[in-house]
Amino acid sequence: MPEARPLDPFRSERLVYRAVNDQPQDIAFIHSIQRDAEAQSGSSYALLRPESIKASTEFKDRIEKCLLGALICLPVTGLAEKDSETLPIGIICLKATPLSHAHHRNSDISIDIAKEYRGQGYGGEAIRWALWYGFQMAGLHRISIETFSFNEGAMKLYERLGFTCEGKHREAMWFNGRWHDDVVYGMLEDEWREEQRKAGNDV
Numbered sequence: 001m002p003e004a005r006p007l008d009p010f011r012s013e014r015l016v017y018r019a020v021n022d023q024p025q026d027i028a029f030i031h032s033i034q035r036d037a038e039a040q041s042g043s044s045y046a047l048l049r050p051e052s053i054k055a056s057t058e059f060k061d062r063i064e065k066c067l068l069g070a071l072i073c074l075p076v077t078g079l080a081e082k083d084s085e086t087l088p089i090g091i092i093c094l095k096a097t098p099l100s101h102a103h104h105r106n107s108d109i110s111i112d113i114a115k116e117y118r119g120q121g122y123g124g125e126a127i128r129w130a131l132w133y134g135f136q137m138a139g140l141h142r143i144s145i146e147t148f149s150f151n152e153g154a155m156k157l158y159e160r161l162g163f164t165c166e167g168k169h170r171e172a173m174w175f176n177g178r179w180h181d182d183v184v185y186g187m188l189e190d191e192w193r194e195e196q197r198k199a200g201n202d203v
Ligand SMILES: CC(C)(COP(=O)(O)OP(=O)(O)OC[C@H]1O[C@@H](n2cnc3c(N)ncnc32)[C@H](O)[C@@H]1OP(=O)(O)O)[C@@H](O)C(=O)NCCC(=O)NCCS
Pocket: 038, 039, 040, 042, 043, 111, 112, 113, 114, 117, 118, 119, 120, 121, 122, 123, 124, 125, 145, 146, 147, 148, 151, 152, 153, 154, 156, 157
């Protein structure tokens, strides 16, 4: 009999997920990610500009409007029952769709891991958690994740996580003097459930 998932829906193996609070530490963390040019050039269509605290505060408001918007955190204490007992290392969102599109039950993941925590498996763990949340809790049918064609590490990771490359918007992105493709990956609920069953997870 597969083991039921623990009751706390806001934890995965090593990580805790919590809301962004209206407090200086959280704004400062978002600001540190927003002003990281490498992170922004890997994940954002926006023209790179020096990021103001005001813009980061507005970004915080946008995170709150997502279907799921969470800070990816490491527990600082064993239980990490309070937000103050967590250390933010990234941001993950399932984007909201307008009400008139809700019947399609689609969403798109965006993720940024702070530079010093990349390459340690946290991004993959957080994406697996967002897939669980999206399919199992939010009742989604399809979840996509997009990246630019120069972000080879991200593409490799998404394929390893079981996403299918669905195509690309050719030369959709101008960055650093040349055109790049916008590559679209997707996963369907049935595909996710099948993989969970194979892994012996109770879904
Ligand atoms: C892409 C990203 C979310 C992956 O998270 P991560 O925690 O670094 O990834 P993991 O440790 O779970 O997985 C490691 C894999 O990610 C890939 N990767 C992508 N960018 C990487 C980076 N800057 N450093 C290390 N690994 C990276 C590698 O392919 C690596 O695979 P490997 O172990 O076989 O070499 C993270 O690196 C990041 O936030 N990058 C900057 C912003 C960005 O590109 N966002 C996504 C745009 S869609």
